[in-house]
Amino acid sequence: MEIKEFAAESFDVNRWVNAQFKDVDDVGADKRAQRLATQLQILATAAQQNSERVKARMRHQAAQMSRDVAALAKLVRAAQTHAADLTQAVDAQAAGMPAITRIAEAGASVRKAARIAAALDAQQQLETLPQRVEELVAAQKLALAWDAVDAAGSASVAMECLEQIRTATIAEVARAAAAGDSGAAADAVQALADHGYADAAEAEILRVRVDVGTKQLQDLESQFAQPDIHEVLHKAAAAIAADREFVTAAVGSAALLPRLVEQYVFAVQPLVERCAADAQRRSDTQAAAKLLAALNAFGSKISFVAGPDATSPLLAAAAGGISGLGIAEASRIRESSLQELQQIAYENGHAAAFVRTAVPALEATFADVAAALGRVTALAPAAGSADAVASVTTVIQDMVEFVQVGVTGLARRAGIDVSDLNKAADLAASIRGDMSGVAFQSMTDESKPDAVACAAAYALLSALIAERAHVVLKQARMQWAQYAQESMGQTEDTVKLTQDTVEPQAISDVEAATNDARRTAAAAVLFMMTAVFRAPLAREVQAITASGDSDTQVLVQFSSAPSENVVDLGERMHMLLPELEQAESLYMQLSRGVGQAPLSLYTDVVHYFGSEGDPLPAMLTLVLGAVQRALVAYVCRLEPPLSAQSLDQLRADVEYVASVAAAFESALDPRFAELQSWLHDDTVSSELLKKLQALSL
Numbered sequence: 001m002e003i004k005e006f007a008a009e010s011f012d013v014n015r016w017v018n019a020q021f022k023d024v025d026d027v028g029a030d031k032r033a034q035r036l037a038t039q040l041q042i043l044a045t046a047a048q049q050n051s052e053r054v055k056a057r058m059r060h061q062a063a064q065m066s067r068d069v070a071a072l073a074k075l076v077r078a079a080q081t082h083a084a085d086l087t088q089a090v091d092a093q094a095a096g097m098p099a100i101t102r103i104a105e106a107g108a109s110v111r112k113a114a115r116i117a118a119a120l121d122a123q124q125q126l127e128t129l130p131q132r133v134e135e136l137v138a139a140q141k142l143a144l145a146w147d148a149v150d151a152a153g154s155a156s157v158a159m160e161c162l163e164q165i166r167t168a169t170i171a172e173v174a175r176a177a178a179a180g181d182s183g184a185a186a187d188a189v190q191a192l193a194d195h196g197y198a199d200a201a202e203a204e205i206l207r208v209r210v211d212v213g214t215k216q217l218q219d220l221e222s223q224f225a226q227p228d229i230h231e232v233l234h235k236a237a238a239a240i241a242a243d244r245e246f247v248t249a250a251v252g253s254a255a256l257l258p259r260l261v262e263q264y265v266f267a268v269q270p271l272v273e274r275c276a277a278d279a280q281r282r283s284d285t286q287a288a289a290k291l292l293a294a295l296n297a298f299g300s301k302i303s304f305v306a307g308p309d310a311t312s313p314l315l316a317a318a319a320g321g322i323s324g325l326g327i328a329e330a331s332r333i334r335e336s337s338l339q340e341l342q343q344i345a346y347e348n349g350h351a352a353a354f355v356r357t358a359v360p361a362l363e364a365t366f367a368d369v370a371a372a373l374g375r376v377t378a379l380a381p382a383a384g385s386a387d388a389v390a391s392v393t394t395v396i397q398d399m400v401e402f403v404q405v406g407v408t409g410l411a412r413r414a415g416i417d418v419s420d421l422n423k424a425a426d427l428a429a430s431i432r433g434d435m436s437g438v439a440f441q442s443m444t445d446e447s448k449p450d451a452v453a454c455a456a457a458y459a460l461l462s463a464l465i466a467e468r469a470h471v472v473l474k475q476a477r478m479q480w481a482q483y484a485q486e487s488m489g490q491t492e493d494t495v496k497l498t499q500d501t502v503e504p505q506a507i508s509d510v511e512a513a514t515n516d517a518r519r520t521a522a523a524a525v526l527f528m529m530t531a532v533f534r535a536p537l538a539r540e541v542q543a544i545t546a547s548g549d550s551d552t553q554v555l556v557q558f559s560s561a562p563s564e565n566v567v568d569l570g571e572r573m574h575m576l577l578p579e580l581e582q583a584e585s586l587y588m589q590l591s592r593g594v595g596q597a598p599l600s601l602y603t604d605v606v607h608y609f610g611s612e613g614d615p616l617p618a619m620l621t622l623v624l625g626a627v628q629r630a631l632v633a634y635v636c637r638l639e640p641p642l643s644a645q646s647l648d649q650l651r652a653d654v655e656y657v658a659s660v661a662a663a664f665e666s667a668l669d670p671r672f673a674e675l676q677s678w679l680h681d682d683t684v685s686s687e688l689l690k691k692l693q694a695l696s697l
Contacts, residue, residue, distance in 0.1 A: 003043055003046075003047055020032065020036055021033075140172070142165065142168060142169055142172060142188070142191060143187075143191065145161075145165045145168075146165055146169075146191055146194075146195070162195075166192070166195070166197055166200070169188050169191055169192055169197075169201075170188075170192070170197075170200055170201065170204050172184065172188040173185055173188045173189060173192070173201050173204045173205060173208075174204050174207075174208045176188060176250070177204065177205050177208035177209055177212075177246070177250070178208050178211075178212060180242075180246060182245075182246050182249035182250045183249075185205065185246070185249075185250035186249060186250045186251075188201070189201040189202075189205075189250055189251060201251075202251060205247065205250060205251065206260060209243050209246065209247070209260060210260060212239075240260065240261055243260050247260070326372075326376050326387060326388030326389060326390065326391030326392050327388075327391045329372035329375065329376060329388075329391065329392050330372070330391045330392050330394055330395050332368075332372075333365065333368045333369060333372060333392075333395045334395065334398070336368065337361060337364040337365040337367075337368050338365045338368075338395055338398055338399070340361045340364070340365075341358060341361035341362055341364075341365055341399065341402060342398070342402055344357050344358045344361060346406060346409070346410075346454060346457065348450055348454075349450050351450070351453035351454055351456065351457045351586070351590060352453075352589065352590055352593050354457055355457050355460060355461070355590045355593060355594055356593055356594055358457075358461060359460075359461070359464065359594040359596075360594075362399065362461065362464060362465065362468070363468070365395065365399060366468040366469075366472060368395075369392060369393075369395050369396060369472055370472045370475065372392045372395075373389065373392050373393075373472060373473075373475070373476040374475075374476075374479070376388040376389055376392055377389060377476050377479045377480050385504075386504040386505075386506070389476065389480070389504040389506055389507065390504055390505075390506035393473070393504075393506045393507065393509075393510040394506075396465070396469050396472075396473075396510045396513075396514065397510060397513055399465050400462075400465060400510075400513050400514055400516075400517040402461075403458055403461050403462045403465060403517050403521060404517055404520060406454075406457075406458045406461075407421075407455075407458050407462075407520055407521055407524050410451065410454045410455060410458065410524060411439075411524065413438070413451070414437050414438045414439035414451045414528070415434070415435070415436065415437015415438060415439055415440065416437065416439050416524075416527055416528075416531070420527065421520060421523040421524060421527055422523070424523040424524075424526040424527040424530070424609070425523075425526060425609040425610070425622070425626055426626070426629075426630070427530060427533055427534055427537060427626050427627060427629070427630035428537070428629070428630040428633035428634060435531075435534055435535045435538070438451045439451060439527065439528055439531040440531045440532060440534060440535055441532065442532050442572070442575060442579065443575075443578075443579040443582050443583075449582070449586065451528060452525075452528050452529070452582075452583045452586060453586045453590070455521070455524045455525045455528045456525065456583065456586050456587040456590055456601050457590055458521045458524065459518075459521040459522060459524070459525050459587070459601060459604065460587065460590055460591060460594075460596070461521075462514075462517045462518040462520070462521035462522075462604075463518055463521075463599070463603075463604060464596070465514055465517065465518075466514040466515060466517070466518045469510060469511060469514045470511065470514075473507050473510060473511055476507060477503060477507055480503055480504070480507075481503065518604055518608075519604070519608045521604070522604035522605045522607075522608050522609070523608070523609075525583075525601060525602070525604075525605055526605045526609060526622075528583075529576075529579065529580060529583060529619075529623065530623055530626060530627075532572050532579075533569060533572055533573075533623075533626075533627050533630070536565045536566070536568040536569040536572065537565075537569065537627070537630050537631065537634065539565040539568075561652055562652050562653050562655075562656035563649065563652075563653055566653040566656055566657060567656070569627070569657065570656055570657060570660040573624065573627060573657075573660045573661070573664075574660065574663070576620065576623055576624070577620055577664070580602070580616060580619055580620060580623075581616070583601055584600060584601050584602070584616060586601075587599075587600070587601035588601075600614075600615035600616060601615070602615040602616060602618065602619035603615045605619055605622070606618040606619055606622060609622060610622070611625075620664060620666065621666055621667075624661050624664060624666050624669075625666075625669045627657070628657065628661065628668065628669040628671075628672035629669055629671060629672065631653075631654070631657060631672065631675075632669070632671045632672050632674075632675050635650065635675060647679070650679065651679040651680075654672075654675055654676055654679055655676070655679075657672075658672070658676055
């Protein structure tokens with residue numbers, strides 16, 4: 001079924017319907033009607049769609065058809081005119097078909113000649129383009145040059161000329177930037193941006209403006225042997241302000257300004273570094289303070305352009321100089337007063353001479369440290385000042401090391417293991433096999449008093465170092481806090497210059513180090529005065545325990561009388577007070593010899609190792625308690641069971657030690673009292689006594 005069948009002029013609906021149902025029975029008529037209805041509906045839909053497409057095409061092509069009709073009408077009129085002229089010519093010359101053919105050929109020739117002429121003209125334009133572009137560039141008519149190249153399209157010669165114009169326009173940008181001609185710069189930048197060269201224009205502005213500003217700064221620096229950092233930074237800030245106006249007018253935004261500021265900062269950084277290095281070399285804190293003030297003012301002036309972080313490289317350079325001031329100060333002290341202190345060596349038998357020489361050198365070193373800290377904390381809390389303070393305080397660390405090395409040398413000479421100094425108050429903590437050193441002898445031995453005097457000398461020096469360090473560091477801490485408090489009132493722009501508002505950790509670290517050294521020296525004194533008890537205590541352990549180095553059990557005989565080792569221990573306890581007084585007298589002599597207040601040798605010992613009261617009686621109580629605790633510890637190490645005779649021997653030893661302690665009117669140690677109570681009444685219950693009761697099972 002085709003639609004053209006329905007479009008025929010002779011189409012008759014009735015005849016067509018009858019033809020469709022011809023030779024169709026009643027049964028097939030319905031099916032035939034349904035199929036025809038479906039086909040007709042499909043055909044109608046297709047016709048409608050074709051109609052819509054035709055209408056749409058007509059709507060879209062109506063304007064073009066109108067133009068084509070108008071053009072056709074014009075051609076028709078022209079053709080009519082030419083036809084009339086041609087008719088007249090033909091009539092006049094009685095020409096026939098050959099004449100018409102010649103006229104048509106002539107028209108074709110004319111059109112061909114016109115095309116050739118146009119092509120030649122275009123070729124001539126391309127051939128003369130480089131010359132015309134060169135002339136326009138030379139005449140600074142860059143806009144016309146751009147137009148000429150744009151008209152030439154993508155020809156290779158146009159691309160070559162484009163590079164020439166780009167170079168000339170960038171040169172114009174440079175000229176305008178150097179002259180500060182924002183109008184000309186804006187025109188040139190726009191032309192470059194229109195052709196995809198905006199980055200090149202911005203880079204040239206950046207380069208030229210920085211060169212101009214840097215040249216001004218260099219001229220300013222060259223006028224003086226020592227240029228004023230304030231003046232240089234002031235000029236740099238003024239140049240940045242001028243660049244802000246120029247760049248905004250030339251580029252249309254301030255996006256280039258942060259990069260410009262970076263370049264200026266880079267240009268002045270060498271001068272800042274020289275000023276910082278010069279201040280460091282001369283230990284001139286006033287020059288450093290002047291540098292900080294200049295950077296502060298500079299940062300405030302340019303913060304509105306590039307933010308407060310723009311001057312970070314300059315601050316880093318200044319911080320390095322300020323930090324270097326501390327290094328220079330410390331080096332100067334090490335080469336003078338500290339060096340004199342470190343060259344002083346202890347000689348046996350000359351404790352008083354050692355102290356008389358060392359104390360003035362120590363005082364002189366602290367005077368230098370105090371002065372140096374005063375100079376570097378005056379720069380607080382500028383970035384780098386905390387490092388400067390830390391560098392100066394390392395001198396105090398060196399003095400601490402001087403004492404620690406001396407105490408270590410004393411321990412080595414006296415036969416003390418240095419690690420045992422950490423357990424000086426625990427007589428049972430470390431019993432060595434070899435206890436023949438000077439430290440383990442009594443004060444009647446000719447070498448022991450000198451060893452005690454050496455310990456007293458280093459205890460005196462460590463106490464002086466800790467006290468002087470406390471005074472000096474307290475002053476530094478107060479000054480630091482004052483300047484840090486003042487810095488809180490600064491603006492957000494300038495607060496970037498004050499990074500170290502928190503107190504330098506080095507102050508606390510050095511104070512802790514001086515206290516550690518003081519405690520170590522006190523431990524040496526305590527060990528020196530208690531080592532005499534370690535040998536009899538060790539022998540007592542060996543006497544009442546079975547040997548662990550043999551497979552054969554050693555049976556020990558006991559009696560009700562105190563053992564020989566405990567009697568020896570008691571005799572040494574009786575000698576304790578005179579020996580403590582003798583050592584105290586040595587210390588007093590050392591103190592008075594250097595004009596120090598007559599403090600007690602045992603002040604630090606009882607402070608660090610847990611006793612109260614007047615130093616000498618407290619020291620006596622501390623040592624007696626340590627002896628009792630050591631004896632309890634050794635008893636607790638006994639391996640059960642113990643016989644009744646063994647318990648009698650133990651009871652006799654404990655009672656003897658208790659009686660000696662009572663002779664000093666000293667209270668018994670609580671654990672020793674528990675031991676004594678159990679030996680009299682084994683019904684007493686406690687954690688300690690549970691262990692002791694196990695010995696008799």
